[in-house]
Amino acid sequence: MRWSSRRTVAFSALAIASIIALLVAGLLIYFFAVISPKVPPIDAVTDYKPKIPLRIYTADNVLIGEFGEEHRDFVAIKNVPDLMKKAVLAIEDTRFYEHGGIDWIRAAAAVRANLKGGFRQGGSTITMQVARNFFLSRDKKIGRKVNEVALAYKIEGALSKDQILELYFNQIFMGRRSYGFASAARAYFGKDLEQLSIAEMAMLAGIPQDPVRHNPAVNPRRAKQRQETVLRRMRDVGFITEAQFAAALAEPMRIASARQEFGTHAEYVAELVRQEVVAEFKDEAYTRGLSVITTIRKAEQDAAYDSVRRNVLAYDQRHGYRGPEAFIDLPTEPAEREEAINQALRARPSSEGLVPVVVTEAGPKLVKVENLDGDSIAISGANLKFAAPALAANAKPSLMLRPGAIVRIAREGDKPWAIVQVPLVAAAFVALDARTGAYHALVGGFDFNLQKYNHVTQAWRQPGSSMKPFIYSAALERGYSPATMILDEPLNMPGENAGATWSPQNDDGKFDGQVTMRFALAHSKNVPSVRLLRAVGTTYAHNFLGKFGFTAEKHPNNLTLALGTGAVTPLQMAGAYAIFSNGGYQVKPYLIAMVKDAAGTVIAQTKPAPTLDETARVLDARNAFVVDTMLRDVTRYGTGAAATQRLSRTDIAGKTGTTSDAVDGWFAGYGANVVAVAWMGYDDPKSLGGREFGATLAM
Known part of the structure; x- marks a missing residue:
């Protein structure tokens, strides 16, 4: 039985x-x-041709811009640091080198977890993730999973383990528009892979599971939790020691700003180049791995950017605090309060060094603010001076600093934080090689992130007195000389069609009687300039401007031409002043030196016209020489003297320019074969202030 x-x-x-x-x-x-x-053929992985973005570099090989569908830096697996590979294997697929594409042990564990509560735990191997990223969606469906398994087997049969891992390291999406770990290292930390610490490697290894939730730039706390999980796993499987684990846990995370991945602030340069390259190569420009070498050099671009930034901020400080950018209601519940602050600050446009914060406490002697990372910052003493009107008891509600106000703070080096504001005034700077036209530096505005409008190439503004050298050059061509005497006395001109009398005035309101042409230009005398133009002839002078590349219809054919009432761009002014610098030759500005393909082969190259080719002469050498001597007097003892003294330069020739009611401020000049133009003004033209002049605004 x-x-x-x-x-x-x-x-x-x-x-x-x-x-x-x-x-x-x-x-x-x-x-x-x-x-x-x-299942689909796997040619995409066996013949891997990644989309490489358009990259733009300075002449000294500093990356300044990147444009493309996918931001990717291809890296061979042999060049991936060993600990970086181990960080990924620890969290994604510890048995990667042991299984044949499917880890059945891990899959069984995932099935048990999923049967208990739905599809909550994944059993995907790195090979399966490669299959998914190249061919499938991320949907958690049985059909997709079966195809993923089939593709994984195909891939394992066609490629070595290292080849598969190389695909993973270069193809996976990492957030912040980055694909692959090398691109992510630059995007999040501003470093190459080999420069990363263990903590930074673990942070990157944790991102692929959820590039939004674990993005350290967007969700720093969740990313930190995920990083700790990766580090703990690395320790548990023996990839790092207990001491390395502890050190990595304690390391503070410093996430690079979106712009720190580039070597210098040349956003306006990069955008100009992008437009030129796309015009030539169409949409293919974004995927074929083109490298564009510009004529810009990092040191000069850095100096130009810092100068524009410094001058704009200084001007803004002189003209007072405008009040908070916005106000929010602060909930009393801590979690809701934190979310309200984060949501408000994420919505504010970023600007280099001008950090948006929310005021949490406000008093006449102490203001406390909170930043996007949740740090509380106390500001007191002299660092509240700029915003003092907003702390007064009788301040207007729209101006008052109170809890919930969104303001900006900044600091120099390790100095305490101070309350500042985002300037409203615009500015531009451009420098060219006066002999070839090659750009040396270009800054199209205060901050590209705030405004894409390039004032160097797009802003048509009144040049004011910076236009006078061209009127004086026309006079020289008519037989006048720097020693010619001109009367500096009140001038009353009858208006057209019996209109009101026009009486031009000197900026200082004074008259000096008989003065030389040289003196009149050096001191930017308006009345003598109008008299000179009347003697030369407005039509002659108007036509003469064409020699310098100015657009005729942008300038009046009347006596106000002497006061610069037409319209020019800073780039036009730079090209025009280059003619005085180089002895009378017109140059064509150019920005791109060469273009290389993904293999490094030069496929396009700019060949500038021969230096000082006689066919490019537009002005008699004697005329250019005499104007040059007059412009040097402007900077020695005239309106540009104080500015050039601040620069500690004795070799500069140039001219300041301030338009009527100080709406625009200019300086155009040259030295050492470089011509430069600086401009400042409001996009919606209005006075910069009664005590503002081109000599102080633009330099």
Whole structure:
């Protein structure tokens, strides 16, 4: 009886095992005979051709811009640091080098977890993730998972483990518009892979699971939690020691700003180049790995950017605090309060060094603010001076600093934080090689992130007195000389069609009687300039401007031409002043030196016209020489003297320019074969202030 019972049990077990075996065999036959042939070909991985973005560099090989569908820096697996690989393997696929594409042990654990509560735990290997990233969606569906398994087997049969890992390291999406770990290292930390610390490697390794939730730039706390999980896993599997684990946990995370991944602030340069390259190569420009070498040099671009930034901020400080950017209601519940602050600050446009914060406490002697990272910062003493009007008891509600106010703070080096504001005034700077036209530096505005409008190439503004040298050059061509005497006395001109009398005035309101042409230009005398233009002839002078590349219809054919009432761009002014610098030759500005393909082969190169080619002469050498001597007097003892003294330069020639009611401020000049133009003004033209002049505004 017992024997019969045992035989029945054994028979049943054998039958069940046979059924399971038949089912497995059937599934395998179905999988390899039906499903596997239907999966897409894997040419995309066996013949991997990643989309490489357009990259733009300075002449000294500093990256200044990147444009493309996918931001990617391809890195060979042999060049990936060992600990970086181990960080990924620890959290994603510890048995990667042991399984054949599917980790059945991990898959079984995932099935158990999923049966308990839905598809909550993944069993995907790195090979399966490669299959998904190249061919499939991220949906957690049975059909997609089966195809993923089939593709994983195909990939494992076609590629080595290192080749598969190389695909993963270069193809995976990492957030912040970055694909692959090398690009992510630059985007998040401003570093190459080999420069990363263990903590930074762990941070990157944790991102692929959820590039939004674990993005350290957007969700620093969640990213930190994920990083700790990666580090703990690395320690548990023996990839790092306990000491390395502790040190990495304690390391503070410093996430680079979106612009720190580039070597210098040349956003306006990069955008100009992008437009030129796309015009030539169309949409292919964004994917074929083109490298564009510009004529810009990092040191000069840095100096130009810092100068524009410094002058604009100084002007803004002189003209007072305008009040908070906005106000929000601060909930009393801590979690809601934190979310309200984060949401408000994420919505504020970023500007280099001008950090948006929310005021949490405000008093006449102490203001506390909170930044996006949740840090509380106390500001007191002299660092509240700029915003003092907003702390007064009788301040207007729109101006008052109170809890919930959104303001900006900044600091110099390790100095305490101070309350500042985003300037409203605009500015521009451009420098060219006066002999070839090659750009040396270009800053199209205060901050590209705040305004993409390039004032160097797009802003048509009144040049004011910076236009006078061209009127004086026309006079020289008519036979006048720097020693010619001109009367500096009140001048009343009858208006056209019996209109009101026009009486031009000197900026200082004074008259000096008989003065030389040289003196009149050096001191930017308006009345002598109008008299000179009347003697030369407005039509002659108007036509003469064409020699310098100015647009005729942008300038009046009347006596106000002497006061610069027409319109020019800073780039036009730079090209025009280059003619005085180089002895009379017109140059064509250019920005791109060469273009290389992904293999490094030069496929396009700019060949500037021969230096000082006589065919490019537009002005008699004697005329250019005399104007040059007059412009040097402007900077020695005239309106530009104070500014050039601040620069500690004795070799500069140039001219300041201030338009009527100080709406525009200019300085145009040159030295050492470089011509430069600086401009400042409001986009919606209005006075910069009664005590503001081109000599102080633009330099």
